[in-house]
Every structure is written in structure tokens, then in C-alpha cells.
């Protein structure tokens with residue numbers, strides 16, 4: 001009971017009406033409404049009940065400011081001159097004031113409507129449904145954002161289908177479930193934390209794909225979508241055949257980092273997986289260079305298939321003399337009777353390691369697997385090189401998912417040291433510092449850096465607030481936690497963290 005009474009009290013505080021309300025749309029589509037805001041030279045200060053948020057200029061899309069009297073107030077001489085002639089600024093142009101008032105009212109109503117819809121759409125019962133040529137979607141993401149991704153599913157499907165000559169045939173459209181964030185994905189799918197998405201290929205007539213929109217990281221969200229859709233596409237080659245994981249995960253990673261250029265409308269493949277690469281280079285340094293035979297003999301999917309499996313597929317698809325032959329090999333694996341098959345499970349077939357090695361040698365027309373391996377290792381050493389913040393960050397995430405805490409921290413530290421790390425990297429580094437032998441001071445510092453780069457990351461305020469409370473700064477800590485709830489008042493998982501923490505006091 002106490003818990004709910006407490007929530008109600010906070011609600012009242014949060015809902016206290018602001019005297020003057022502005023509306024701000026950020027470039028990433030997020031909308032802040034009904035807050036007083038102050039325009040600064042380098043951005044906009046948003047005034048919440050529990051503190052101010054600074055939104056730097058590069059994140060600002062549109063801002064509708066209303067002055068004390070509810071009108072536009074010119075700030076420079078140029079603005080003053082135009083304003084006196086009866087003009088006001090609108091989307092980079094100066095237009096008549098009467099028109100401006102109409103437009104502003106209309107736009108404000110549109111934004112309010114969109115914000116309302118986005119909020120409601122986060123409930124499963126209100127999810128949106130969409131159907132395209134090869135997929136059906138059910139999702140809890142704002143329509144505009146979801147559509148960008150949905151288009152990519154089809155683009156990707158068509159490009160891969162053409163590349164490999166696969167067709168959907170009689171297979172039903174794939175059901176895709178797309179959630180607005182990680183917590184909601186975990187809640188609906190019961191997946192353990194660390195899973196970013198999955199393709200369910202069994203039972204054969206109930207295939208489905210589950211992914212979520214990774215907050216503040218469009219690129220990573222697309223990587224995951226492409227990876228998972230690739231499992232489906234490879235499955236279409238023969239739905240009753242299971243590809244060994246070095247091919248399955250290797251190809252999913254190879255195609256997972258495809259890039260879509262909306263201008264040229266082209267999908268390009270063969271890009272580097274910086275995160276995988278960092279891990280590979282690390283293992284080489286430690287003298288753990290993977291052999292082809294060992295990789296192929298691991299019949300259960302392991303982390304090695306995402307790293308070395310990717311590197312092997314990359315080598316074979318990007319080396320002109322092998323590309324065509326390797327594709328033929330992959331297709332023949334499921335389709336050719338020349339391959340000796342064995343049972344996988346539930347009526348599905350696969351090919352075992354010895355047979356794979358024998359056929360690989362034959363199809364690639366190499367003298368021996370040892371020769372191929374030497375070539376591959378040289379390729380990894382010479383052709384695959386990258387040391388970017390993104391690489392370290394992805395490597396850190398993978399290490400974290402595999403429970404390698406110290407390694408994850410080391411990679412996060414390296415990401416941060418490049419000076420080019422994302423807000424998410426700072427936040428996750430901060431989180432990793434809270435486990436095991438924790439470093440709360442450093443974690444605080446990282447959360448603050450995350451907030452600087454992504455001032456609307458409610459989770460960073462919540463975590464920073466919890467840390468401050470634990471360190472005795474109880475009032476300031478609570479303020480930040482309440483600020484997090486003001487930023488995302490409908491986020492159940494934030495409420496849960498908040499109440500859990502206050503219960504302990």
C-alpha cells in the first residue's frame with residue numbers, strides 16, 4: 001500500500017501545471033511538451049519541476065517558444081526589423097504573422113497528437129499492425145519511426161533474395177514483433193537480459209522474429225534487425241535444413257552490418273564488424289588464433305561463431321576467387337544430395353563437421369584446409385583492421401553479455417579514451433562499474449558524461465540519483481530520480497527502480 005500512496009504523491013508533484021508552455025521536437029523525433037524553456041545561444045534549457053535539462057543545439061529540431069504574452073519575441077536587430085514589418089520566422093523563412101499563428105497552432109496540435117499517440121501505443125493492446133510484401137508487423141513504436149525500419153526489412157529482404165536466389169514461395173509472411181525498448185521486449189518475450197533479438201524457426205509454421213528499438217542507437221538497432229532477418233532468409237533456402245552455426249551466425253553477422261543508403265537506395269555489404277574484430281585481435285594477441293577445423297567442429301553456437309565465423313565468411317565472400325564458389329557451397333549444403341546429411345532435431349537435417357570440411361575443400365578447389373587457413377589468417381591480419389570507439393563499445397557489450405565483466409570494462413574504457421564514444425557507451429560503462437568490485441565514483445562520472453551527450457536519457461538520471469543517495473547525498477539523489485520520472489512519466493521500469501530504492505530507506 002505504501003508504495004502506491006507514494007506514487008500518487010509524486011504524481012501530484014509532477015503534474016503541477018507549468019505557467020508557460022513551450023513545445024520542442026528533437027531531431028530524433030522525441031517531443032517535449034508543456035515545459036517552460038529558455039533559448040540560449042548554444043541550445044535550449046528545459047525547466048522541469050525537479051531541475052533544468054540542457055538540450056544542445058545539434059539535437060534540436062523544432063522549437064515553438066511562446067513569450068510572456070503568448071507571442072514571438074524578436075531577439076536580434078535583424079529579427080526586430082523584420083518583426084516590425086509584420087513578419088515572423090517559420091521553418092527558416094519569414095512569413096506573415098497571421099499565417100504564422102495559424103501554422104504554429106496547427107503544428108502544435110499535430111505534435112501534441114503525436115505525443116499522445118506515442119504514449120498510448122506503448123501498450124500492447126494499442127499496438128500498431130502493418131503488413132508489407134513479405135512481413136507482418138506488430139509493434140509499439142511511434143508510426144513514423146517504425147516505418148523507417150519497416151521499409152528496411154523489405155529492402156534487405158529483396159537485396160538478399162536476389163543475391164542468393166531465394167524466394168518465399170509458399171512460406172507465409174514472417175511475423176515480426178517489434179518493441180519500443182529493451183525492458184518491454186524482455187517483459188513480453190521472457191528472454192534473459194543480453195538477448196537483443198531472436199528468430200524463432202520452430203515449429204515450422206509458427207516462425208517469428210522479435211526485436212526492439214535500442215534507445216539512442218539507430219545503427220545498432222538496424223544491425224540487430226539485419227542479423228535476425230538474415231537467419232530467416234538463410235532458413236528460406238531450405239526451411240527443413242539447419243545450417244551449422246559458423247555458416248548461420250557467420251552469414252548473419254556478415255549481412256548484419258550491411259548499410260543502407262537512403263539517397264542512392266542501395267544496400268552495401270561486406271562492411272567490418274568492429275566489435276567482433278576487436279575481440280578477434282585480442283584473442284590473436286593472447287595466442288588464441290582459431291583454426292578452421294576447430295571452428296567447424298563446434299556444433300553448438302558459441303561466441304566464436306560470431307567472431308571467427310564472421311571473419312571466415314567475410315574472407316570467403318570478399319575474396320573474388322572464392323566468393324562464387326563459397327555461395328555455391330552454402331546453397332549445395334542444404335540442396336545437394338552429394339552432401340551427407342544427419343539429423344538435427346524434429347525432422348530437420350544438418351551436415352556434420354567432417355563432411356563440411358571435405359566438401360568445403362572440394363567446392364573451393366583448394367589443395368588443403370591448412371592452405372586455406374593460412375590464407376584466411378593472413379587476410380585477418382592484413383585486411384581486417386579497425387580501432388574505433390564503436391568497435392570497442394560493441395566489443396564491450398558482447399563481453400558484458402557473456403559475463404566477462406573485467407573485459408567489458410576494459411573495452412568501455414578504451415571506447416571512452418578515443419574521445420568519440422556514444423552516450424550509450426558512457427551509460428553502459430557506468431553500469432558495468434556497479435557490478436563486482438564496484439567503482440561508484442567513476443560510475444557517477446560516466447553517468448554525468450552520458451547525460452551531457454544525451455540529456456533526455458532518463459535512465460542515466462535514475463542511476464546517478466540512486467548512486468548519490470547511497471553516498472549520503474539523499475536530497476540531490478531523490479531530485480534526480482524524480483527528474484527521471486518527469487522525463488519519462490510512463491516508464492514502468494523507471495518507476496519500479498524508484499520505488500524499490502525508496503523502499504530501502
Ligand SMILES: [Zn+2]
Pocket residue numbers: 227231248249252
Ligand atoms: Zn544469430
